[in-house]
Amino acid sequence: MRGRTALVTGAGTGIGRAVALRLVELGADVVGVGRRPERLAETARLAGERFEATPLDVRDRAAAAAFVAGLGRLDLLVNNAGGQFVAPAAGISRRGFDAVADLNLTALAALLQAARAGLTTAGGRVVNLSLSAPDRGIAGLAHSAAARAGIAALTRSLAREWPGVRLFCLAPGTVLTAGVGDELPPEVLARIVATTPLGRDTSLAEVAEWVAALGSGVADAVSGALIELDGGSGLVSAASLTG
C-alpha cells in the first residue's frame, strides 16, 4: 500500500480504527474522519505520522464534498461510519428512519459522488461497510437493514457505471466492538454468535485484513460483490434483535 492514499470514515473507533491502523502498517497514507476529535486523536497516536485526522460529520454534505475534493487522487475509500438504534419498526418515527437512512445510505452515496473523480483518476477501490444479511430482513433494525441493503445495490450499480473503479460491499456479522456493546445487551450478542454456523464472532483484525486485501488489489478481478464476513450467520436465519 506504500504511496497510496486511503480515506477511512469513522476512523476514531472500532472497525474504522482497526482498518486505519492496518492500512498504515501496510504503508498507506491514511486520512481518517469522524465527528469526535478526541477519538481520532487516539487513532493518530497509535498510527503515527502517516495518519492524518480531520473531524468531519459525513452527513454535512457541503463540508464532506469539499473535504473529499480537496484530497484529489484517492486510491481507497472505506465507508465505515454508520450505526443505528434498535427499535421495532412500529416504534421508528419518520425522523428516526431518516436519520438512520441518511447516515448509512444517503450520506454514503453523496461521499461516493464527491470521491468519484479522485477514485477514477487513481483507478481506485471502494469498500462500503454494511451488515450481514440485510436483504433477508433484521427484526429490530428495519431502518438500518433497508439502508444497508441499499448500500449493496449502490455498490453494484456504481461497479457498472464507473469504469476502472472496483467497489466492494463488506458485510460483517457480529464484531465485538465497544460500539456494538453500547447498542446490544451481551445476551443478545451471545445468542446471535451461538446460532452462527461457525459458532463465533468476527474479529476486528479479520475485518481490517479483508478491507486491506480488497484495497490492495488482491480481488481486482471482482467488482460490485457483497461479501458477508459473518461466520455464515446470514445463511441460517436472519438475525432478530427483538427476541
Ligand SMILES: CCCCC/C=C/C(=O)SCCNC(=O)CCNC(=O)[C@H](O)C(C)(C)COP(=O)(O)OP(=O)(O)OC[C@H]1O[C@@H](n2cnc3c(N)ncnc32)[C@H](O)[C@@H]1OP(=O)(O)O
Ligand atoms: C446481526 C446484526 C448485529 C448488529 C450489528 C450492528 C452493529 C453496529 O452497527 S455497531 C455500531 C454501533 N453504534 C451505533 O449504532 C451508533 C449509535 N446510534 C447513534 O449514534 C444514533 O442513534 C444515530 C446516529 C443513528 C442517530 O442519531 P441522530 O441523528 O443524532 O438522531 P437523534 O438522536 O436526533 O434522533 C433522531 C430520531 O430518531 C429517534 N430515535 C433515536 N433513538 C431511538 C430509539 N432508541 N428508539 C426509537 N427512536 C429513536 C429520535 O427520537 C428522533 O426521532 P423524533 O423523536 O421523531 O424526533
Ligand SMILES: NC(=O)C1=CN([C@@H]2O[C@H](COP(=O)(O)OP(=O)(O)OC[C@H]3O[C@@H](n4cnc5c(N)ncnc54)[C@H](OP(=O)(O)O)[C@@H]3O)[C@@H](O)[C@H]2O)C=CC1
Ligand atoms: N460491530 C459490529 O458487529 C458491526 C458493525 N457494522 C458496521 O461497521 C461500522 C463500524 O462499526 P463499529 O466500529 O462496530 O462501531 P462504532 O460505533 O465504533 O463506529 C462507528 C463510527 O462511525 C463514526 N460516525 C458515526 N456517525 C458519523 C458521522 N455522522 N460522521 C462521521 N463519522 C460518524 C463514529 O465516530 P463519531 O461518533 O466520532 O463520529 C464511529 O467512529 C458501522 O457502520 C457499523 O454499523 C456492521 C456489522 C456488524
